[in-house]
Amino acid sequence: MPYAPEYLHLVIPGVAFEALLYGRNSDDATGSGSSVKDQLAAGRTLCGQNNWRIAHEFKDTDISASRHTNRRREDFEALIDAITGSAAPPGVRRIVVAFNASRYYRDLDAYVRLRKACIVGNVLLCYNGQVYDLSRRDDRKTTAQHAVDAEDEAEGLRDQNLRTASQQAKAGMPHGKAIYGYTRTYDTVNGRKRCTGQEEDTRGPYVLEMLQRLDAGHTLGSVKRWLKSDPNAARLNGSPWAEDLIRMTVLNRAYLGERLHRGEYIKAIWAPLKGLETPQGRAMFFRVTAKLTDPTRTMHRGTEVQHLMSYLGLCGECGDHSWLRYLTTTGRRKNPTLACTEKYDTSIVEHLLNAYVEEAVLEWFGNKQKARAALVPADDKVEETVAAAQKLINSYEEQLAEARKLAQTFDEKTGRFKLSAMSLSGIEAQVEPRLEAERKKLQSATGTSPLLLRMLNEDPESVWNGRPASENRPEAPGLTLEQKREVIQSVVTVRLYKAKTPGERKLKPGRIRLSWVGEPGFRARPLRAPATAPLPGPRAASSGTSAGSRGRAAGAS
Known part of the structure; x- marks a missing residue:
């Protein structure tokens, strides 16, 4: 059973108590962190009422604690380090204090880590106004159940958010971070801010001029220099303009008042950028898009990828x-x-x-076990799917390579190529869709790109540098420079x-x-x-x- 804070000095007599406060929230649309401030204020009140000295405060603002987050909780990690890094002074017992269990964790892995740290460090855990000693069996069982409930609540919230996101996408609502040149509009419902759309701001004309300059033949480099020369064109986060950022900006069809949903563009609720709402403006946008996405286009001054480590190191x-x-x-x-x-x-x-x-890189991929553990989830079904898909991919690729080689080999005796162009076309029409389907299956099963899986499943040096033809296998070209960089x-x-x-x-x-x-x-x-x-x-x-x-x-x- 947990202890009531006011009786803790009677249950554990003869020691002074030292508190480590923790606060976290996952929704901070205003950027004020007010929810975390309230949590820490409640913790300070609890510590003051029970005469616990506060040693340190930790807070993670606008960060989810669920297993779906892709952001690291820096202060939670610092809290773990504080618990395990050094022992409490003699005569002192430490307590970690938070508002409720879901502030600490919405993921069982995080709960297990915190529990282990508290047991090793002889640290008490406090939330919901109760104190738990995780060295005791019943407290471990109770806190584990609370952790399960917190994780389940997070999964329910995620399902609800996905449904809401899908509904908003169908309605043409904005999603993700506000794009350069637009500012989000909000209203308040039940005390919470809700996005209602977005409107063009003072940076919008810079996007239009980027398009106009590129349409007139300027390079991405010259557009970058122009943007850097004008302080008013600065990006909101203060980071500098780069050519790839300019490219992504001018290719974004959100400036046409369109929203991408499930691979299709639909009409959005916000207005197109001024200058792009006309047929002439849309035509200019698509001219620039065609110019920047043309795979045969040679960039000015050869700014296509030519160097392996440039802008990677x-x-x-x-x-x-x-x-x-x-x-x-x-x-x-x-x-x-x-x-x-x-x-x-x-x-x-x-x-x-x-x-x-x-x-x-070749040495790292040579250690198959280590490389696979880092890139591919360890799951038996996933491994079976990967093995079967990769086997088919290898077969299809070799089949296509062999057919193309035969189509280029002239037979002096018959006076014909060993495989006609029509036959080759028929083979490609059958094999290439199957090959692409298996590659997509492979990527969806593992979350790992087919290129990395080739490096994992085949000899990495042969994939990287290619291999000559042999009696049993056709020649395999090495990776392109772009693939090596990837x-x-x-x-x-x-x-x-x-x-x-x-x-x-x-x-x-x-x-x-x-x-x-x-x-x-x-x-x-x-x-x-x-x-x-x-x-x-x-x-x-x-x-x-x-x-x-x-x-x-x-x-x-």
Whole structure:
């Protein structure tokens, strides 16, 4: 049975009690964090009434605690660290205090972690005005049931939210974050803010001018420079404009007053951007779309992907907002180089970094068990589905490759190609839809792209570099540069640090650090704004792999 706070000093006599307060909410549309403030205020009142000293307060604002969240609860993790990191002083018993169980967790995994930490640290757990000692069997059972109820409540809320989102999508309501150039409108129902639509704001004309400039033949780079030169065109979150952001912005059909729902665009409740509501404006939008999505288009000055690690590697000195970019050779710089875009304080010869990363990626995929655990859910049914789908994919791909090779092989005896164009067309018409269906099945079953699954299920070096034809198998081409970049970005974050000695020509320990997917320091995407707390430098501890430990030679400072 739990203890009443007012009698705790009688049940556990002879000690002083020290409280760790925790507050969390998952809906903070106003950005005020008022719900968390109220939770912490209630906790302070409880501690004051019972003479518990407050050692620290933790709060996670606008973050869900359910298993569906993709955001880390930083203060919850700090709370776990505080419980397990150090023992309480002699004569002191610590208590973790929250408003109710669902503030701590809406996921059984989080409950188990907190319970284990409290047991190991001899820490009491308090919520709903009751104190639980998790070293006792009945309190573990009671809190476990509360955790089950909290998780079930979260699942019910999620189902309701999905139904609401579907209804709003059909009605053409906005979804997700407000897009650049529009401001959301709200009304208040039963004390809660509800989105009613969105209206064009002062940044809307900048979107129209982006389209006009691109339609007139300007490059994405020149549009970026123009936007950066005008302070009024700044993005709301303060992060700088980049070419890919401009591209995503001008391709967004929300500016036409349309809403994407289940793969189809429907009329939205908001008005199109001024200048795009006319037939001429729509025609301009689609001209720009066609220009930016044309796969045969050669970008001005060759800005299509040409370098493996350019804008993939990060500068470890400046933080995760600073990329490494390609620098061409000059009189002083004899080798193509990758350098920090922020301060140019780190650089390395391009082919050395490329070789290092490629070798590391192939080695990582060579450890099939570790790589699969990081990329594919461990489930027997999933594994069966993956194996069956991958087997068919391999068969279909080899069948197509063999047929295309026969269609290009001329038979001198018969005076014909070994496979006619009509026969090849028939085979492709039958096999390609099946191949695409199996790829979609594979991706939906695992959440892992077919490209990564190829690296997992086949010899990674053969997939990466290709393999020559043999008696039993046709030739297999290696990955394209874009595919290699996709693999690297999906599995590893590369950070480059300064050389200890200027002009150093060998890669010493700490110059290159690799953080793999599932490990601390991994980022699926680089930051878009300066980091508030840069990762440790080369002389500090890091979870990444040190370049020096791999014994590779030659580098640039």
